Amino acid sequence: MEEESEQQTGESNRSQPQQLKTTLLRSSEGRLLLLGVAMAFIYTFWLGIKLLFSPEESQLLIGMTATELMFGRAVAMAFGYTLGLGHRTVIPICIVIETILVLIFYPLFVFSWRHLLVIKRLKNLFARIQKSAETHKDKIQKYGVIGLFFFVWFPFWMTGPVVGSVIGFLLGLRVWLNMTVVLTGTCLAIFGWAFLLRQFHNQVASYSSYAAMVLMSLLVVIIIAGHLLYRVLHENKNKT
16 A cells, blocks of 8 residues: 555656646746746846956946846836946846746746745745735726736836736736736836936936935935835734
8 A cells, every 4th residue: 555655656756847847838837937037048148248348337237137136126227327327228127137037937926826836945935926916906906907007017116017917817817918918017117217217317417426326326225225114014014
């Protein structure tokens, strides 16, 4: 009896990698994940090339990328403009990074939800994303796709594309429609932030270049503080 049980367990363990491989190749989420990984590899390779031929610029881009991953688009864009980067650099980088995040984390969340692929290190992150998505789900459901678009587009804390894509999944949207709405809203949000922050930077810079750097740095600090404060309040609300 024990031998039969062990044999069934072994067959189950051997079938899981094959099932995962099939899912990656045939499912929409799997293809999205492969595309996201490919984009991440290309972007990292591009940064490496930049590091070889233009070390100073590469350091700025790496710093902006790290800021985007840690604190989001607003802080990253303010950081980029403070360092003297222009629209041609700041906007595409933010669009690429947020697109990669959606294409990687959305499929991983779906696989975790369906128990096809569970990554222990990401369980807490997915739990927070799911809680945030469920908090806003009912409000967005009233307006459907339009509500999801404005949720992603509206420049406020925790209204980003990853949470938005999870809300779309919980609402039962098709993958292509979910990705179209989320990524379109993300691009328009980035352009909106670019216009706002660049205008602010230009007005301040007309008085003094040092004043522009100080005020933009202060803006970065304010945005980071607001981001952290929102996270603390949101976590305390969930505990109660």
